[in-house]
Amino acid sequence: MAQKDKTEFSDIAQSAPAPDLLNEKPALPIVVAQPRRTQLRRIVFAVIVLAAMWWMLNPGDLFSWIIGGPTVALAVAAVLVLPASAPQHVSLSGLVRFAFYFLTQTVLGAIDVALRAFNPWHILQPVFVTRETSLPDGPPRWILCNALTLLPGSLTADIKGASLTIHLIDPDLEPDLPELENRIRDLFSLTTLDPSP
């Protein structure tokens, strides 16, 4: 059943996107022409992650794979419906460094907003700023936008191409965008453009 779904879904994924209402870039991104090996790698990766998820939910229950097998197959098929993003090389040490940075910043962000909420004399002066990012489209830019949302004081409100509209809860709290970009480059083993300390 899952096999059949897969062929149907992938045909449709390549068909033209529905016309959109507001004159904007459609949600359907560029379908990257994929060599067969990349496609295979994607499937293997999805199978490993999703099977691990099933095993985690049903620990030690071998009988559960009667449902688990088809479920994982259907989930992989669902992953394949979604357009692939360009393959990324993530370094393990970069991942550890970034995860540590990200977690500390998330905690600081939450503490900052909590203090602002609890301080009865504090009056917010939120502003919008527009910034250009030099990170490539795909996972690096997604990580950037989500990191900005969880960092102290900033929230990614809109994205148009490489231009980000960021909402700042306080004008003084603008995050250091080049530094954040360099950390993400480190994560994805991209060449650092601006080697600032």
Place this chain on the structure above:
Amino acid sequence: MILLPYLATFLLLTALVGLIRVMRGPTTADRMLAAQLIGTSTVAILLVIGVATEAPALFDVALVFAILAAISLAAFVATARSGHQP
């Protein structure tokens, strides 16, 4: 451990107070973000009750809440009309 039921009550109260924002709005975005806050609080309440009453089945309920919070949000941003719609 005796603290846990009161922790759950406290979380429920913060969630219910969040309803004021659903009523006041003024925009649809305000109402939806309040709904999301209440959804997250509910997940937290389920975790607290689950561990306090030793009922791990509640973690499954929390899992379902977690995934469906995402869906109602997607349905909202994709279909809600613009403007100060009531």
Place this chain on the structure above:
Amino acid sequence: MTDPWIAFDLTLAGGMLVVAWLALASRAAFQMIVMFMMFGILASLSWVRLNAPDVALAEAAVGAGITGALLLRTLSSLRHAPKERAPHWPIAMVAGVLSLIIVGALGAALLMAPEASLGYDRAVAIRLDQSGVTNPVTAVLLNFRSYDTLLEIAVLSAALAIMLMLGSKPLSPRPLGPLFLPFAKVIVPSSVIIAGYLLWLGASQPGGAFQAAAVLAAGGIVLILGQHYDPRARDGALIRLVCGIGLAGFVLVAIGGQILTSEMLRYPEGLEKTWIVMIEATLTVSVAATLAALFVGALRKGTTA
């Protein structure tokens, strides 16, 4: 010593009354929908407190999740936002009287209950040992779950049939920007796995397919909203077939079971587990397709009202 949960239960009960009132009292449709979703959440919590996690699961999946999405979709396809106006007073009077009668009947039932419920308690308690389930609420519900599922599927199929006959305004989701793709990449496969997990949890007894279907449909709806999959593009007929299989198959199983075991919706001894898994899996896919189709609206390309 008093039960430490009493404060929680009282807050929850009070909160439910307030939310129910607010949902009924809001004149604005969007506000009403959000309040309705909040009521679903609180109802689910109350099932948790009544020690019926299975029902809480169903309430979470159906009441708070998929129904809210369907209502939001319905609101978006109304040509004009419903006008704010007070109902005519004769209608309000009739509704009020009817509600009072129902409340009175429920109150009377509650007041007259003690003796009757004693016997019932004992019957359930005896049965509990046989059914292998430790919770009375769950046990009672489980015994009627297959009937429940049958009726639910019949209602859903009827709703879909009516919608296809009447036609509906086609869904035209707003473009959601580049960050919707990573969102879908996490949520869609997770929803499939969680649906399978719920199916497996419910497979020890017949009729747990509905919750799984709601979660699976949710994953499909995210695909459709992100414009990654358009069911109107070509396989409308196939989807209608999948939607129909659920009801047809379940009715066949019911009749077959009747012939084999002379009891409706009872499966042959020994083969129960296999039967249940197969039937439930089919039902899940079918009900999920029906829910997603209800969300999309017209299944043929270019079909309008």
Place this chain on the structure above:
Amino acid sequence: MSVQDIMGVGIMVLGTVFFLAGTVGILRFPDAFSRLHAVTKADNLGLALIALGTSILAADGFTAAKLFLIWILIAVSGAIGGHLIARHALRDKS
């Protein structure tokens, strides 16, 4: 009461403080965007702490993994959902 219990409950109490902050934030902050800061940041950490405390009390690897999955789902729908609501609100304004 073991050290483990005290630690778990302590972390959970800390988590509820962030939930309170989230609610105060959405009531006090002046516009939808600022309120989103409260929802995405404070509630995200609040749930993370509650989940962490719960897994310390439950003391079981698979339960901890399930709680981690719950948190991931909420964090993703919180961060990206916050952005999506902000994007929606921005189009409302213009």
